[in-house]
Amino acid sequence: MIMTHSVIMDTEFRGNISYNETKQLTLNDWETFENLLQETGYWSMAPSDDTFGMDGSRWIVEAHQKDKYWVVNRWSPRSDFSRIGHYLIDVSGLKERVY
Numbered sequence: 001m002i003m004t005h006s007v008i009m010d011t012e013f014r015g016n017i018s019y020n021e022t023k024q025l026t027l028n029d030w031e032t033f034e035n036l037l038q039e040t041g042y043w044s045m046a047p048s049d050d051t052f053g054m055d056g057s058r059w060i061v062e063a064h065q066k067d068k069y070w071v072v073n074r075w076s077p078r079s080d081f082s083r084i085g086h087y088l089i090d091v092s093g094l095k096e097r098v099y
Contacts, residue, residue, distance in 0.1 A: 021092070029091050036087055037063060040080035048073040057098075059085045 025033070037043065042063065047070070056076030061084055063070055074081050089098060 023092060025091065033084075033087065033091075036084055040083055042072060042081070042084060043068070043070055045070075045072045045081065047071055049075075051075045061085060061088070 042061070052075045058073065058075055059077055059081070060071065060073045061081075072081060077085070086098070089096070
């Protein structure tokens with residue numbers, strides 16, 4: 001149960017990774033994350049939508065299990081999808097401003 005997170009800074013439409021870390025999750029953290037994916041309907045969300053803006057952030061969550069893989073990409077989400085991102089940020093220990 002390992003989580004990898006990266007902070008990407010956008011410079012002229014090209015992302016540059018400015019921070020990359022891998023963290024070992026506890027069994028409880030992992031079970032909470034799996035439950036959150038189920039509760040929010042993550043596995044049935046459309047991979048992307050056409051929402052974008054001039055100020056905000058792009059949230060991308062990739063998840064896989066033994067027999068499935070999925071990626072969801074949203075611009076500054078306010079839906080249930082944001083619960084997933086906020087949880088991952090909290091567990092990561094990152095102290096970043098969240099849009």
